[in-house]
Amino acid sequence: MERSTVERGEPDQSPTWSVAAPLDDDRAANGASAVEYATGVNAVCHRSVGRLARGYVRRGGDRLPEVAMTDINAYLTGEVVVDYADGLISRREALRRLVLLGVGAGVAATMLAACDSPDNPAAPTPSDSTGTGPAGPPARPTEAITFPGPQGRTLQGAFAGTESPRGSVLVIHENRGLNDHIRSVAGRFATSGYPALAIDLLSEEGGTARFTDPAQATAALGAVPPERFVADMKAGLDELVRRAPGHKPAAVGFCFGGGMVWSLLAAGDARLGAAAPFYGPLPSNADLSGSRGAAVLAIYGELDSRVNATRDAAKAALEKAGMTHEIVTYPGANHAFFNDTGDRYDADAATSAYQRLMTWFGQHLT
Numbered sequence: 001m002e003r004s005t006v007e008r009g010e011p012d013q014s015p016t017w018s019v020a021a022p023l024d025d026d027r028a029a030n031g032a033s034a035v036e037y038a039t040g041v042n043a044v045c046h047r048s049v050g051r052l053a054r055g056y057v058r059r060g061g062d063r064l065p066e067v068a069m070t071d072i073n074a075y076l077t078g079e080v081v082v083d084y085a086d087g088l089i090s091r092r093e094a095l096r097r098l099v100l101l102g103v104g105a106g107v108a109a110t111m112l113a114a115c116d117s118p119d120n121p122a123a124p125t126p127s128d129s130t131g132t133g134p135a136g137p138p139a140r141p142t143e144a145i146t147f148p149g150p151q152g153r154t155l156q157g158a159f160a161g162t163e164s165p166r167g168s169v170l171v172i173h174e175n176r177g178l179n180d181h182i183r184s185v186a187g188r189f190a191t192s193g194y195p196a197l198a199i200d201l202l203s204e205e206g207g208t209a210r211f212t213d214p215a216q217a218t219a220a221l222g223a224v225p226p227e228r229f230v231a232d233m234k235a236g237l238d239e240l241v242r243r244a245p246g247h248k249p250a251a252v253g254f255c256f257g258g259g260m261v262w263s264l265l266a267a268g269d270a271r272l273g274a275a276a277p278f279y280g281p282l283p284s285n286a287d288l289s290g291s292r293g294a295a296v297l298a299i300y301g302e303l304d305s306r307v308n309a310t311r312d313a314a315k316a317a318l319e320k321a322g323m324t325h326e327i328v329t330y331p332g333a334n335h336a337f338f339n340d341t342g343d344r345y346d347a348d349a350a351t352s353a354y355q356r357l358m359t360w361f362g363q364h365l366t
Contacts, residue, residue, distance in 0.1 A: 005302075005328070005329040005330075005331070006326060006327070006328050006329075007315065007326065007327040007328075008325070008326045008327075009315075009318060009319055009323070009324065009325045009326070009327075070226060071226070071259070071281065071283050071284055072221070072222060072224075072226060072256075072259070073101065073102070073222050075256065075259060075281050076101055076175055076218055076221065076222045076256070077098065077101055077103060077111075078306055079175060079255070079256075079335075080094050080097045080098050080101070081094070081098075081111055081112065081115065082306055082335070084112055084115060085115040088343050091112060094108075094112055095108050095109065095112065096215065097215045097218070097219075098111070098112075100215055100216060100218070100219040101218070101219050101222050102219075102222070102223075132340075132347055133340065133347070134184060134188070134340040134350075135188075135338065135340070135347065135350035135351045135353065135354040136188040136189075136191070136192065136351075136354040136358075137188055137191040137192060138188075138191060139160070139183075139184045139185075139186075139187025139188045139190075139191060140160045140161075140162070140187040140188075140190040140191050141160065141187060142158035142159060142160045142183045142186055142187050142190075142198065143158065143159055143160075144156070144157075144158055145157055145158070145159045145197075145239075147235070147236075147238075147239040148235065148238075148239075149203065149231075149232055149235045150228075150231040150232065150234075150235055153203070153204060154203065155199065155200070155203040155232055155235055155236070155239075156178070156199075156200040156203045156207045157178070157197050157198055157199045157200055157203075157236065157239070158178060158182075158183045158186055158197070158198045158200075159186070159195070159196070159197050159198075159243070160183075160186045160187045160189070160190035160195065160196050161190060161195045161243070162190045162191070162193055162194070162195050164193065165193065165194065165195050165244045165247050166193040166194055166247070166361070166362070166365060166366045167193075167194050167244075167247050167248050167249065167250060167273065167274075167361055167365030167366060168194060168195045168196065168197070168240045168241075168243070168244040168247050168248075168249045168250070168365075169186070169189045169194045169195070169196040169197070169240075169249065169250050169251070169252055169361075170196075170197055170199060170233065170236045170237055170240055170249060170250070170251045170252070171185055171186045171189070171196050171197065171198040171199070171252055171253070171257075172198075172199060172201070172233065172251065172252070172253030172254070172256075172257030172258075172260045172261060173198065173199075173200070173201065173208075173253070173254070173256070173257050174254050174255040174256050174257055174336070174339070175217075175218045175221060175255060175256035176208070176214045176217055176218060177200065177201070177202050177208030177211065177214075177217040177218075177221070178198055178199070178200040178201075178202070178207070178208045179208065180341075181339055181340070181341045182198045182254075183198055185198070185252075185254075186198040188354075189252075192358055192361075194250075194361060194365070195240070195243060195244050197236055197239060197240050197243070199232065199233065199236040201221065201224070201229055201232055201233075201260070202217060202220055202221065202224075203232065204224075204228070205220050221256065226263065226283075229260055229263060230263055230264060230267045233251070233260065233263075233264045234264070234267070234269060237249050237251075237269060237271055237272070241271065247365070248271070248272075248273030248274070248364075248365045249271055249272060249273065250272065250273055250274035250275060250276065250294075250361060250364075250365055251264055251265075251272060251274075251275045251276075252275070252276045252277075252278070252357070253276075253277055253278065253280055254278045254279070254280070254336070254338060254339065255278070255279060255280065255335065255336055255339075256280070257278075257280065258277035258278045258279055258280015258281070258299075258307075259277070259280040259281045259282075259283065260280070261275050261276070261277040261280055262277050262280055262281070262282050262283055262286060262314070263283050263286075264291075265286075265288045265290075265291040265294060265296070266283055266286040266287060266288055266290075266291075267290065267291075268289075268290020268291055269290070269291055269294075270290075270291070270293055272291055272293065272294035273293065273294060273295065273364050273365045274294055274295045274296070274297070274360060274361060274364040274365055275291070275294045275295075275296050275297070276296070276297040276298070276299065276357055276360065277296070277298055277299070278299045278338055278353070279299060279300055279301055279304050279307045279335050279336065279337075280307065281306075281307050281310045282310040282313050282314040282317065286313075286314075286317050287317070287320075287321070288317050288318060288320075288321040288323060289320070289321040289322075291321075291323075292321055292322060292323055294323065295323070295324040295325065295360065295363070295364040296318055296323055296324070296325040296326075297325070297326050297328070297356065297357060297360045298311075298314055298318075298325065298326070298327045298328070299328050299330075299338075299353055299357075300327070300328065300329045300330070301329070301330050301333035301334045301335055301337045301346075301349065302329055302330060302331045302332060302333055302334075303332070303333065303334040303335070304333075304334055304335035306335070307335060308329075311327065311329075314327070315327055324364070326360070328353070328356065330346070330349040330352070330353070332346070332349075333346045333349040334346070337349045337350060337353075338350045338353060338354075
């Protein structure tokens with residue numbers, strides 16, 4: 001039986017719950033310890049990030065002034081802190097990345113110190129899932145393309161086509177920009193019958209390839225005005241409609257890109273037939289009513305407590321807008337569980353999520 005928690009909603013209907021059976025393999029015991037960890041050490045770190053997002057953090061009883069952060073800055077900052085808390089990066093590297101994001105060195109040190117409490121449990125070792133390869137079918141090759149953007153700008157992307165489209169997909173990358181993993185995702189969608197355009201939201205800066213240091217690409221994303229992201233994504237939809245006329249487009253994004261999908265929905269675009277934010281944070285005060293025609297499949301990982309803190313708000317926004325939706329949470333899975341090149345990859349959850357996504361597209365794009 002599939003291991004996930006599902007909440008469904010249809011326009012003018014109360015959502016119903018379907019809960020999968022408890023974990024029944026070796027992941028169960030480790031999953032329980034991981035949940036305790038996520039609500040322990042990460043809770044402390046998340047509170048620190050939350051204070052920074054509100055314009056300050058506390059050290060002892062002192063308030064440290066800090067420039068107010070946008071939702072995007074706060075999210076990118078929080079990713080660094082949680083990566084440090086999870087033992088994925090060193091303290092030195094975390095400090096370097098935070099400084100690149102514009103966080104003062106003193107404030108950065110205070111934030112990381114919140115993750116060093118001796119009362120916090122050690123991060124659990126992720127258990128192996130059944131399989132190691134990428135979720136979905138083999139990827140079709142992508143081609144590098146350019147296309148018109150807002151205000152006469154030229155945008156970059158990677159496109160994978162198919163002979164008999166069933167719809168089309170705008171793919172929005174994580175916080176490292178457009179890389180080979182995201183190109184592969186676009187290629188897999190094309191193999192499944194959905195031509196896909198993976199947009200490079202760093203096109204204005206010369207493209208992701210211009211950055212040899214992924215942390216600098218992340219910092220560059222943090223400096224972009226949110227409205228430019230929305231305008232560029234809408235231009236990406238223009239290009240998709242041009243390349244696959246007569247077919248409904250969808251938008252899919254991961255991590256940072258998941259947040260961008262929510263932002264695109266909040267900006268309103270009647271062309272969208274479906275959208276799937278994977279563990280993406282909902283923007284503050286999001287009103288999704290302008291994209292009421294999009295059926296939303298929102299994917300979360302149980303251990304991703306930072307992003308999951310916005311899940312109830314996302315549910316409320318979807319219900320308020322009267323949108324068809326399904327909210328799925330995968331037990332034992334963490335943030336970025338779909339990324340087969342990352343430390344948190346969960347092959348079981350990723351495979352299930354891909355299959356569910358294709359079913360969703362089949363229902364709402366064709």
